[in-house]
Amino acid sequence: MTLEIFLMMLLVVSTLTGLVTEALKIWLDEHKKAYCSNTLAGYVAVVLSVAVGGAYTVMTEAAMNQKMAVCLIALMLLSWLSAMIGYDKVMQAIAQIRGKKED
Structure with missing residues (x-):
């Protein structure tokens, strides 16, 4: 799975x-x-991450190996963070991390 995907x-x-x-x-x-908004958003993000990751794996006939597992776990974590603090902040953090590696 490439970074763009x-x-x-x-x-x-x-x-x-x-x-x-x-x-x-x-x-x-x-x-x-009664519900807690952040908790609900976090649960939804994790469930959708599993669904989208599973759909990608099936549609591309990708092998479930260690690299794919790490990518799917990262997708769940970053999706949960996006639900809690916002997509823009997560993308800013990723851009900063990528910028530091290129130095």
Whole structure:
């Protein structure tokens, strides 16, 4: 999996997380159910990461090896962080880390 594909998957998961979380919050409000917004967003991000990662693995017929497992775990972690602090902040941190490695 290339960095570009990984970042595209992160973008997709982050976008879908916002939409699905808002839909769930409206549904829970209509049913007068109590929830914690950040916790709900975190759970949605992890579930969507697994779904998107699984879809990528199936569609590309990629082998599930150690590298793929690390990428999928990183996708879950970064998606969770994006849900908690925002996609822009996560991308800024990735850009700073990449910039330091090139020095």
